[in-house]
Amino acid sequence: VESGDGQRLEDVLDGLHPADIADFLEQIDESGREAFFSLWSGDAAGDVLSELDEGLREEVIGFLDPARLHAAVRDLDTDDVVDLVEDLEGVQKEAILGALEDVDRFAVEKALTYPEDTAGRLMQRHVVTAPEDWSVGQMIDFLRDNEDLPDQFYHVTLVDPRMAPVGNVTLGRMLSARRSALLRDLTEETFIPIEATETDENVAYAFNQYHLISTPVVDEGGRLVGVITIDDAMIVLSDEHEEDLLRLAGVGEGSMSDNVLDTVRVRLPWLAVNLGTAILASIVISQFADVLASVVALAVLMPIVASMGGNAGTQALTVAVRALATRDLTSSNMMRVVRREVLVGLVNGVAFAIVMGVIGWLWFGSAVIGAVLGVAMIVNLLVAGLAGILIPVVLERLKFDPALASGTFVTTVTDVIGFFAFLGLATYVLL
Amino acid sequence: VESGDGQRLEDVLDGLHPADIADFLEQIDESGREAFFSLWSGDAAGDVLSELDEGLREEVIGFLDPARLHAAVRDLDTDDVVDLVEDLEGVQKEAILGALEDVDRFAVEKALTYPEDTAGRLMQRHVVTAPEDWSVGQMIDFLRDNEDLPDQFYHVTLVDPRMAPVGNVTLGRMLSARRSALLRDLTEETFIPIEATETDENVAYAFNQYHLISTPVVDEGGRLVGVITIDDAMIVLSDEHEEDLLRLAGVGEGSMSDNVLDTVRVRLPWLAVNLGTAILASIVISQFADVLASVVALAVLMPIVASMGGNAGTQALTVAVRALATRDLTSSNMMRVVRREVLVGLVNGVAFAIVMGVIGWLWFGSAVIGAVLGVAMIVNLLVAGLAGILIPVVLERLKFDPALASGTFVTTVTDVIGFFAFLGLATYVLL
Incomplete structure (x- = not known):
């Protein structure tokens, strides 16, 4: 479609909703978008602009000639103009505000005096x-x-x-x-x-x-x-x-239309935090070098304890983060939910302790290794349930977003406790 | 509030929206809910019922005497009755359908002939x-x-x-x-x-x-x-x-009002799947028992490679699952997104390879261990990016929910590849 035939483009786009045109633009690359706007003369440019991913708006506004931009912006409701303008700066912002009639410009400027992410920015000024x-x-x-x-x-x-x-x-x-x-x-x-x-x-x-x-x-x-x-x-x-x-998941923001460098910029800091916590877990392991050197089976089995703890913790955490967001988890039912998570950790812990105890025993022919694995599993799943609920709750109390980085905190706790319980117990019993 | 004073309860609840009363009921326990309904005689029982968490409706319908249930159900729109009835069985379902006027009952029964989770179940029959x-x-x-x-x-x-x-x-x-x-x-x-x-x-x-x-x-x-x-x-x-x-997160469903056994029933199967994949990773490790026994540093460092891979994979996965849900990831931009994820994996991999190479070298005084760690990191972050995008896409193509279990698949891949790359390379270089 993108190879030059303006008339055919018009025909195809005529029946499309602006939201679908915006989705299409998000899926092609920058040169495609520029070619698109030079070919397309449809009159829904304003609606397409406000449906577009925020990251791309600035780029597209740069393509549009001023007359077209004026017409596009004048078609929009003031709340859509606010949404468009709030992420822009300098020349582009002025260009859009300048395109508005006085009364609309006043409404948009008034809305922009409210802090970002408040009702004042969302609202439409025009009320019946x-x-x-x-x-x-x-x-x-x-x-x-x-x-x-x-x-x-x-x-x-x-x-x-x-x-x-x-x-x-x-x-x-x-x-x-x-x-x-x-x-x-x-x-x-x-x-x-x-x-x-x-x-x-x-x-x-x-x-x-x-x-x-x-x-x-x-x-x-x-x-x-x-x-x-x-x-x-x-x-x-x-x-x-x-x-x-x-x-x-440790991704601040991100969309399919971001390029490689933007994506790295968003993800690298979280991986760096994770590296720090992984090193912490390694330091715990290094304290038990003696027992690891003499019983290699421990090195083989220790990731299982950590992995199960991490998974159980993530389960409890996700339910807790969601419940905090929907306000189903409040101070009045907190104690009951914490008690439940601990009991769930205990029940799952005992179940998997038995399974893994037997597997550890059969695999390495040592009932002691099986028992150590089983006890470590119980300890870690208990801790996982507790950490999974308490970490987001504490973050919320401290006025942080409970979703933010709690995954990393929880798995750090379960890694550290898991390795410590398993290798510590093994040292005590086997050395 | 729950200690017997019916009049005071009425006063408090009078100003509350049914949705808030339902939230309150979800936060107290079963005996509290029973006491509540024997004290409260408000006429919004139908609305409260339809706002209530699905798991609790059956219980509450059991408390209500038939006359009250009839009145409650008759107040609701047919789409709310459908929503109420579709999870009930036998006697309770009959009781509710029986409470309706003929024309409404016909509408509800007609709606129930459409498959669950379709527009036919959601719709209101009454159209202007x-x-x-x-x-x-x-x-x-x-x-x-x-x-x-x-x-x-x-x-x-x-x-x-x-x-x-x-x-x-x-x-x-x-x-x-x-x-x-x-x-x-x-x-x-x-x-x-x-x-x-x-x-x-x-x-x-x-x-x-x-x-x-x-x-x-x-x-x-x-x-x-x-x-x-x-x-x-x-x-x-x-x-x-x-x-x-x-x-x-490997939790099928779950709410704050589930009890311990229901919660275990939902979470245990996913932990069992995770156990299977963790054992797979352990089997990989056990193939390298020789090198682990002679160089303990490898056991200390190997969780870092796995953890970084798991994290990077989860980042790519979450963005991909979200983009599939919002239909921002389609066959037309797939190749570009896959290419991007691979490049992001490469850039992050090289960055952390340098950092960890230096740390490994300083910590254990061996440039070779540092180098092995660095190369394994690059390999694993590359694989993480690729697995994070391809696994949900393949699940979607096979008509499975891309969110379902992809977390476990992705971390299995990064664990297995991470341990294999790190320990395999170490065996090749150090033994």
Whole structure:
């Protein structure tokens, strides 16, 4: 497709959603993207831009000629422009802000005064509101006469004279009521205004927990400043999940369109941390050089103890990180969950101690080696359960992200304890 | 709160959302939950039930007396009843179906004929539709005269005489149009009907990708059979993420409210698989007993090679699993991504080979050990990058979940290759 035929490109792209065009651009390389924009003259450039992976936006904005960029940006809602502009700097940022009409530029600049990753950045400034005492008929007439409504809206937000939101009326409910019905008698039961400085993580939680569709955003004085809709909350939720998953694996961020050097830059620091902890485990092993030199079987079996501990710890850890994220793990059920993890570690430990004890015995013809292996397995799986739950909980208490690096901490603990228990016990029994 | 004071309980719970009551129930134990339901007489029991963790529903349904259960179930939308009933069996299932009015029971039974985890199970049967040629005025009058509208709806779906959906009109757009305007001139540009047999994973993807709010569901003949709304899609999305995260860690499923035995049952099989792969690695090590017996330094250093490989493999794997889930990794960019992972492995490998080569040399006073360690590190990080991307891709091609067990496969590969490269090279050079 990319070999020069502009007309055919138009035909193919005509039926595609901007999100699919953006996905396509993420999968080709830079020269392909440049060729694409010189061939394609579609009018959805703004939407494509806002669907595009953040890393690529800067590049693509560089390709676009100013007139096209202006037109593209003017088509977008202000929340999409904020999302576009917040990662840009200098000339590009100015170019986009300059393309906006005054009222939109003011809205975008205002949103940018809120800290990153807060409700203030997510919200759309354009809200459909009504005074508390309006009737359905008044509202419908108002909407019909209003030229400038948001693209998508699901509620009418009732406000008091101070512009504080007092209730949400769904359009469905309004449409099924008589013209004479008062809006305030139709408000939804669940009504949760959000402060503009609230983190977007909490916003996504509220949408998910209370099944919100859209909810008003207020400033510190309780006055309405915007509205957040569920599609934005869904994107935040999805990003949060991605962050947890990647952080657990020791990858800060990363996408398929990153190049080799960017990828190395993200992954190398975590591998360096892991190297430090692996060396720690090696130092533990080196303390037992004597017993290792005289009984080679220990060197053969010791990775099994470490590996089982690491795995059991990762299991407990992942469940704990997820439960902290969904707020299913709180101080009130903490003790019960810790007790459960310890018991699970004990039960699994005993089960695998028996299996491995027998295998160790048969393999090396020594019941003592089997017994040492079994006891070390119990100790390490117990510790794994405890570390798997306590490390993320402590990180959370200290206001760190519980997903961040807890995998490395947990496996360090299980490696060190595993080698120490196994080789220490072997030294005591065999030497 | 749980010590007997029913009146106080009512007062506290009165302001709470059913989702929060369900969370509270998930955090206390079984006797607490039973006491709760005997004290609490709130009328949101149905909503609480549908917010509750699946594992606990059966238990709670057992507590409720039949009259209360009937009332609770009748309050719910049919899609929530389907969600409630699909995990129940025998008597409980009959009790709930029996509580429904005929028309709702028919809808629920019809939904249950679709396979689990498909659009047919997710959808709400109750759809607001209009003939293609209606005007805005006709539609508003119809809605006003209709007593029995869904709790929440965001679109009017236009249907042709065969009941095939032909377009969606958002309520906002309808409200801002003249009464004389035709609905078909107001339809949304993005209109993506979904087949009832489509997997719910694909449904969530479509909502996320195309920013849908609600979308019609059709049967194999293209006729409208229901509607899916974004809140259901958001739950699916969230569940899919959870599944990926837990499966990557070798935990099939699991929640904070599971007891010890349930938890062991879920985790033990994965630990058993891991034991198998750990034994495989030990067998590799045992082939090099001679060199280990004569150079103890190798036993001390070998876990470092394995650990770095495992970590680098997990990084590549996690990014790949995530990209497969979001469909950012496809056959068209596969080769470029594989090439990138190999290069990243090489760059990281060389960097850590230099560091570890020097450390190995200084620690054990042998440049040869340092060199062997360095070369093994390069080999293993290369293999880690390759395994991290190819294993999930191959699992996906074979129609398995790429998250499932790929962590274990990848670390098996890096353990085996790591030990083999390090000890094999050491044997060749040192013996």
